[in-house]
Amino acid sequence: MNFDILSVMLAPINSTWLEIDLDAIGNNIRRIAALTGKPVMPVIKANAYGHGLVPVARAAVRAGAPYLAVARITEALALREAGIALPLLVLGFCTPERVPDALRYDITLTMYHPDLLEPYSRQAAAAGHALRVHVKIDSGMGRLGVFAENGLEFIQQVHSNPWLEWEGLFTHMARADEPVLDTTHQQLQRFDALVRALDALDLRPRWVHAANSASCLYFPESRYDMVRPGIAIYGLEPSELAPLPQGFQTALSWKARLASVKTLPQGHGIGYNHRYYTAKAERIGVIPVGYADGFRRRLGNFVLVGGKQVPVTGGVCMDQCMVQLDDVPEAQVGDEVVLIGRQGDACIRAEDLGSAWGTINYEVVCGLAERLTRVYRAESE
Numbered sequence: 001m002n003f004d005i006l007s008v009m010l011a012p013i014n015s016t017w018l019e020i021d022l023d024a025i026g027n028n029i030r031r032i033a034a035l036t037g038k039p040v041m042p043v044i045k046a047n048a049y050g051h052g053l054v055p056v057a058r059a060a061v062r063a064g065a066p067y068l069a070v071a072r073i074t075e076a077l078a079l080r081e082a083g084i085a086l087p088l089l090v091l092g093f094c095t096p097e098r099v100p101d102a103l104r105y106d107i108t109l110t111m112y113h114p115d116l117l118e119p120y121s122r123q124a125a126a127a128g129h130a131l132r133v134h135v136k137i138d139s140g141m142g143r144l145g146v147f148a149e150n151g152l153e154f155i156q157q158v159h160s161n162p163w164l165e166w167e168g169l170f171t172h173m174a175r176a177d178e179p180v181l182d183t184t185h186q187q188l189q190r191f192d193a194l195v196r197a198l199d200a201l202d203l204r205p206r207w208v209h210a211a212n213s214a215s216c217l218y219f220p221e222s223r224y225d226m227v228r229p230g231i232a233i234y235g236l237e238p239s240e241l242a243p244l245p246q247g248f249q250t251a252l253s254w255k256a257r258l259a260s261v262k263t264l265p266q267g268h269g270i271g272y273n274h275r276y277y278t279a280k281a282e283r284i285g286v287i288p289v290g291y292a293d294g295f296r297r298r299l300g301n302f303v304l305v306g307g308k309q310v311p312v313t314g315g316v317c318m319d320q321c322m323v324q325l326d327d328v329p330e331a332q333v334g335d336e337v338v339l340i341g342r343q344g345d346a347c348i349r350a351e352d353l354g355s356a357w358g359t360i361n362y363e364v365v366c367g368l369a370e371r372l373t374r375v376y377r378a379e380s381e
Ligand SMILES: *Cc1c(COP(=O)(O)O)cnc(C)c1O
Pocket: 043, 045, 091, 172, 211, 212, 213, 214, 228, 229, 230, 231, 232, 238
């Protein structure tokens, strides 16, 4: 379907919405596969970084991904409910009480601590079939995982347990998005020593993986059997210091319509606590976007109206905020407002909002509320 026509059709329906280009996500996944020469396990935790879990999973399937990664079993179960049949890896903690769900829906769990061995295998024994696991190594992240030097002993325990099907081994990079090479090299050295020891014992599992977005782009030696990017599949940069190469496309835009335009007289307070008073008679618009949508409650926000960047004025309310429209005298009720994305020659990226808010693009998109309508574009579908 032609996306412009779709937008026009949507105009009267939605007051604020996200436009998500699934073809861009498919393109980015294929781009990473081509750049790395490895299969891609897209990370679609946190509602696919705000882009929508199930539609992004379908796009990943179409792009040829052999495996999907999420943070929690609830996310994996939602994918199974939607009919996604691909292997699914839960990267984080799953309570032993939920292991029966993992078994029933064929979900792979992460085995990252000796304390999990007994409760997980007990659940699998009770269900009468083995639980598939990937072993997680802490090579320097200081988060989940067995230290690399204890890896072999731990793996032998996992491997010899009849109720565990050991399919993979992975680790996670702490600083691959910085121009500090030492940490990543040291992490890879520790992990690689373990992988070589396994090779020597003819014990290497089906999938060895280590590379998040920055690592798979900047550290070729971290690619192993499969790469595990999140942020890059959405066309967002891992960090300012680790930009995306050519050929990636940003998938998400955030739009709204002007709900009201009126002139307030000089000295008029705006919004709760009157955090702004008009300096003169000012044209003030209202947009139906607030902190409950993921737009931060802070001063100094900005949006695009009429192809120009205009200031948000006063505080951000729960469901609405106000904009100063003196630079766009033609603006009227119903006009498109862009919070993330392009309008004419102007553009606001998730990265720009992140730096304005003192955070990173990841937190901006993950904060996009469930209640925002997500409109998908997929011409290839
Ligand atoms: C989130 C996450 C990723 C993806 O990281 P990006 O920086 O978004 O590419 C990969 N692996 C693990 C274990 C993660 O938690």
